[in-house]
Amino acid sequence: MFGLVKYVRVSSAFLICCFLLTSCSEVELLVHATKQLSRDTEEEIKNHNQGSPVPSGYKVGRAYNIAGIWYYPYHDPKYDKIGIASWYGEQFHGRLTANGEVFDMNTVTAAHKTFALPSIARVTNLDNGRSLLVRVNDRGPFVEGRIIDLSRRSAQLLGIYQKGTERVRVEFVELASLKNVASNDSAYGLDSIEGKVFQQEKVEEALYQEDSLSDSIITDKMTYIQLGAFTSIKNAIRLKDKVSNFGPIQIIKSINNNNNIFKVRIGPLSSGAEVEKVLKNLSDSGFPLSNLIILK
Structure with missing residues (x-):
């Protein structure tokens, strides 16, 4: 009986520690x-x-x-x-x-x-x-x-x-x-x-290293429009600056065949109407829609 009580106490303490650890980010x-x-x-x-x-x-x-x-x-x-x-x-x-x-x-x-x-x-x-x-x-x-x-x-x-x-x-x-x-x-x-x-260029590149992809939240309720993908961070930033008026812009880093790929996306967009509005504005500005990728 004493052994069972001791086991329950230890298990409870372990569960409490797990709860506290998983709650750290929420507490912050x-x-x-x-x-x-x-x-x-x-x-x-x-x-x-x-x-x-x-x-x-x-x-x-x-x-x-x-x-x-x-x-x-x-x-x-x-x-x-x-x-x-x-x-x-x-x-x-x-x-x-x-x-x-x-x-x-x-x-x-x-x-x-x-x-x-x-x-x-x-x-x-x-x-x-x-x-x-x-x-x-x-x-x-x-x-x-x-x-x-x-x-x-x-x-x-x-x-x-x-x-x-x-x-x-x-x-x-x-x-x-x-x-x-x-x-x-x-x-x-x-x-x-x-x-x-x-140097500012090296600093900007550091922004999109390591955990940038995991920091981006993409759910089934949100849509992103990918405008382009580049091996150079400078080209990605250049495109981002050109389209900054069309909505929230993100640069996402991924790796393909050991090469860094920097993807420029507009989003998150929460509705079909919002997506259509952005596409129309891009088209009216002369942006080639054939280059776009819709991510849902």
């Missing part, structure tokens, strides 16, 4: 989903040491669902939008960001729902004209109408800290260096802007 998303605008006090909070964990590679990330809304991260070098900025601070200070860095509310960082991580973005306060380069290394804000969540330091520099929210313009600038994190006065950290040594 829940943490990001519960970000709320908070009024932090002016008291000084100890900075983390420079050299906090920096990710080993760039991450576009998987599509994810927050409060019933699907978000599809993708690299958009032409991103330029106007919306509402908010900020977050002490509640998340010291926690890991979506790409594995340590969030320090006293550094020039921000969160965005779809940017490749980490990226550099220019945020302009449309009320006072102040402009700031920020390091985007987290996901959010998940509040309707808001397009970027600033660290407390970023909000202070832009003149948004006291008001809490403000209308801003957000522009993608470039992918951020993996060598260092942001500081309290620069999105580029301790190194000067002139000291950047990484």
